[in-house]
Amino acid sequence: MGKPEIKTVEWHGDSVWLIDQTLLPAQLAIVKCRTVAQVAHAIKSMQVRGAPAIGVTAAMGVALAAHLAASACAGHRSGNGEAAVHAAVDAACRELGVTRPTAVNLFWGLERMRSVAEELRGTGTEAVAAGLAAAAEQLAAEDEATCRAMGRHGAALITDGDGVLTHCNAGALAAVTYGTALGVVRAAHEAGRDIHVWVDETRPFLQGARLTAWELQQLGIDSTLITDNMAAHFMSQGRIQKIVVGADRIAANGDVANKIGTYALAVLAAHHGIPFYVGAPLSTVDWDVPDGAAIPIEQRDPDEVTHLRGAPLAPDGMAAAHPAFDVTPHTLISAIITEAGVLHPPLAASLAAVRPAAPAGDAT
Ligand code: MRU
Numbered sequence: 001m002g003k004p005e006i007k008t009v010e011w012h013g014d015s016v017w018l019i020d021q022t023l024l025p026a027q028l029a030i031v032k033c034r035t036v037a038q039v040a041h042a043i044k045s046m047q048v049r050g051a052p053a054i055g056v057t058a059a060m061g062v063a064l065a066a067h068l069a070a071s072a073c074a075g076h077r078s079g080n081g082e083a084a085v086h087a088a089v090d091a092a093c094r095e096l097g098v099t100r101p102t103a104v105n106l107f108w109g110l111e112r113m114r115s116v117a118e119e120l121r122g123t124g125t126e127a128v129a130a131g132l133a134a135a136a137e138q139l140a141a142e143d144e145a146t147c148r149a150m151g152r153h154g155a156a157l158i159t160d161g162d163g164v165l166t167h168c169n170a171g172a173l174a175a176v177t178y179g180t181a182l183g184v185v186r187a188a189h190e191a192g193r194d195i196h197v198w199v200d201e202t203r204p205f206l207q208g209a210r211l212t213a214w215e216l217q218q219l220g221i222d223s224t225l226i227t228d229n230m231a232a233h234f235m236s237q238g239r240i241q242k243i244v245v246g247a248d249r250i251a252a253n254g255d256v257a258n259k260i261g262t263y264a265l266a267v268l269a270a271h272h273g274i275p276f277y278v279g280a281p282l283s284t285v286d287w288d289v290p291d292g293a294a295i296p297i298e299q300r301d302p303d304e305v306t307h308l309r310g311a312p313l314a315p316d317g318m319a320a321a322h323p324a325f326d327v328t329p330h331t332l333i334s335a336i337i338t339e340a341g342v343l344h345p346p347l348a349a350s351l352a353a354v355r356p357a358a359p360a361g362d363a364t
Contacts, residue, residue, distance in 0.1 A: 003218060006172040009048060009057045011137050014067060016060040018048045021173055025214040036065045036092045043099040043106070046205065050174020051248045051284055052147075055105030056140050058096045062113040063129075063136040065092035070129035081125040089117045089132070101296045102257055102325045103248040104286040109139060140176045146281045146339040147178040151187030154244070154279055154337035158188035158195060162241040165198040165231060168259035169211035170246025170279060181246040181279035182212060184337055189221050197223035198240055200231060202259060204305045204322065228261050235272040243269050244337075247280035254330030254347025255292030256280075260323055266332035275334040282338050282356055292327035300324045 010017045016033040022045065023029050031047055033039045039061035042048050048057045069088035073081035093110045100106060116135040120128045158164060164185055168174075171182030179186065188195055197216055202208035209225055216223040226234065234240050243265055249257040256262070256278050269276040289295055302320035306313060314320065336343045336351070343350035 005177050006215070006218075007177055008050075008053045008173050009060060009140070009176060011060050011063060011133060011140070013133070014064075014071075016057065016064055018042055018057065019173065020047045021049055021211060022047050024173075024210050033061075033064070035068070036061050036095055039064060040095050040099050043096065049207070050169060051103035051105040051246065052143050052175040052180065052281060053173070054100060054103050055109035055283060056136070056143055056176055057109075058099075058106050059109040059113050059136040059139045061096050062089055062092045062110065062117075063133045065089055066117070066129040066132040070125045073125060082122070082128060085125055085128045086117060086121065089113070100298055102298045103284075105248075105281075105283050108283045112139060143176040143281070144178060146283075147175050147180055147183045148187075149339040150180055150279050150281065150337050151178065151183040151190075153339075153342050154184030154277065155187035155191050155193070157275070157277060157335070157337070157342065158184070158193055158242060160193050161195075162188075162193070163196045163198055163234075163239045164188075165200065165234075165240045165243045165265070166212060167200040167208060167228075167243075167245045167262055167265055168202045169207040169215070171212055171215040173211050173215060174246060179215070180281065181244045181277075181337075182215060184244050184277070184279045185221065186219060189219065195222070196239075197221055198231075198234060199223055199225045200228050200261065200265075201225060202261060203228055204308075205324075207259065228264075231265060232268050235268055235274060240272075240274060242275050242277065244277045244279055247278050247284050247336075248325055249289070249295050250278070250280060250285045250336065250351070251289045251291045251295060251330075252285070252287055252348060252351065253291045254333060254336065254345070254351060255295070256328045256330070256333060256336075257292060257295040257297065257325045258328065260326050263326040263328045263332075266328040270332050276328075276332060277335050277337055278328075278333055279337040282340060282354065285351060285355075287355060292329065295325075295327060297326070298324040
């Protein structure tokens with residue numbers, strides 16, 4: 001029997017359970033969030049990270065808020081009980097909405113929960129809480145189906161014998177399970193392609209070294225870890241035939257915000273004539289943002305650059321910058337792999353063609 005699938009985030013009826021990604025690969029431990037504040041802390045501190053995982057976790061945080069408010073007023077049959085649940089949902093959306101600014105899936109997940117809460121208005125305290133819990137679980141199930149569909153579409157782009165470079169972690173740990181960009185790699189491997197994965201370590205948070213390397217080992221996929229500054233060397237040596245990365249936010253014109261260092265890889269790929277693919281669900285597209293210049297870039301604590309797990313890497317007092325993401329212009333992207341298929345340039349038109357219909361009642 002194979003290893004059980006990784007479940008990055010799970011709803012447990014009265015709590016949200018997460019794999020603590022700050023402890024991997026040394027320790028596989030679960031954090032049990034019993035309050036909205038704990039969920040917000042888990043997102044902000046990157047115990048859970050990766051755009052789709054953040055979106056589903058935030059949705060479960062809203063379900064938790066509704067559950068806690070409904071439990072607090074259990075027994076009340078008046079309209080006030082339901083009002084308290086809606087107030088808790090609004091407060092949770094505010095608290096969770098300021099945890100991380102770049103991955104649009106966070107705001108997408110919160111918006112989905114807000115609209116479900118609206119649809120359930122007037123049905124009573126327990127019905128609202130139960131409906132929101134079901135909606136959060138539904139988002140988690142959709143995420144898995146979406147990742148598997150992306151894998152099926154994207155695997156066709158990977159050829160036997162390919163060296164495939166990936167950056168950051170866009171695997172099961174960045175989603176609910178299976179993964180986006182790494183899901184494509186996994187699907188190619190499952191389809192029997194003989195591939196070798198080159199894993200960028202991804203300074204400064206080391207998602208590649210700590211998380212992607214760990215996932216590839218679990219999956220038994222042939223791989224080599226490199227430091228970020230080795231990528232050009234291996235491209236020039238003909239060892240890398242494809243690059244597949246994830247995305248945190250895609251603008252309507254196809255510009256892609258992803259983990260810092262992605263843009264450099266896209267420039268290198270263009271120089272070496274290597275196809276550069278982005279794997280992302282349509283929930284990562286921000287249709288309101290016309291181009292990458294309008295995507296907010298998270299600035300994280302410079303200590304994450306000057307220190308490694310508390311140990312200093314630089315002289316005391318050294319100034320450091322830490323933009324957590326960069327924007328790759330659409331002109332450098334060969335295709336975007338989505339659950340609706342592989343989208344080729346011109347990306348603005350290909351994206352517009354698969355834009356999901358707005359839910360009824362949504363004027364945007
Ligand atoms: O800061 P992180 O670790 O949340 O950044 C994650 C990434 O940049 C991923 O590539 C992106 O979210 C896609 S994950 C499927």
